[in-house]
Amino acid sequence: MSDGRTVQGETLLYLTDEQLRQGAEAMFFAYRGFTADPDRILAGLSYGRAHHRALHFIHGAPGTTVNNLLAILGVTKQSLNRVLRSLIEDGLVESRVGRVDKRERHLFLTPGGEALERELSDAQRLRMRAAFREAGPEAVAGFRRVLEAMMDPEMRLQYQRLREGRG
Amino acid sequence: MSDGRTVQGETLLYLTDEQLRQGAEAMFFAYRGFTADPDRILAGLSYGRAHHRALHFIHGAPGTTVNNLLAILGVTKQSLNRVLRSLIEDGLVESRVGRVDKRERHLFLTPGGEALERELSDAQRLRMRAAFREAGPEAVAGFRRVLEAMMDPEMRLQYQRLREGRG
């Protein structure tokens, strides 16, 4: 890979291989922190990150279909199905047959599901809030901009669609 | 959770629950993109992300010990050992008994290991470089600041130590 510095001086210092390397390491360590708190809660419940993600997105889009969730989470239906089955058995998620299309199942959180989702989200938000506060508003804007640029185009669309859906 | 807007107006808009929620989703989608390219390469090699991480950090700190790597990667030594064993068997990593302390093993990449590390890093850097370029230098600075604030204090130290070690 070429060295940004050799191209047009200090302006592109943030594109040197070493800067990119540091960026990658920052992503690695930060993601660990990002998931650490919910992971601790989930560990005691024989649930994993997959359950958290399902609860998160069902909470954000109640009534979403299995197929929809599949596209957002980017896992196979076999994988998602195992997660959903346990959540439904434990009474955290409700699956209702679609009214217009009876093949579809619409997913909702029960009060218990909402409670767990909130517990997990609160743990995660606590850390994010602290980080955002510490870094300041401009840093947060930059953070968001870089992350969005890092997504696969498909995922970027999903992300923007979710944002718009909630205003 | 409290709503930032109610505290002191638009200044803290970036701390509202909805903003934090969007930040969390951005992390989720972006991390997927971040790992997608190396994952594709690894899939054909019966290797996984753990192998990539090991190669990455051994490359960055040649001669590091197993214990050292353990602290950085945050997994159990048994888990790391399986990864290292396969990398050593495949001739990508060399393990040398420590000279001053014979209990320690010092880890180095062989030319083959360096080659694979480079291939993986190049794939990842390509995406990061594009994202950094698209977002611009100030955004990248903010990105880094938020990620650093999001790390566990321990990991933050590891991260800073690695940065200093390479200048």
Next chain:
DNA sequence: CATTTTAAGTCAGGCATGTTGACATTCCAA
């Protein structure tokens, strides 16, 4: 109406990753 497509769920098998437990080797300090 018959056929094809779509949505969802299931079973089987595989691989990467993580865990705990037991163990060998080496070092160091009481």
Next chain:
DNA sequence: TTGGAATGTCAACATGCCTGACTTAAAATG
């Protein structure tokens, strides 16, 4: 010198996610 601590290894097991093949039901198509 002896016992504890540190380092690393091996084995067994659990989990999560994957692919592939299949069933069921319903919708779309012709």
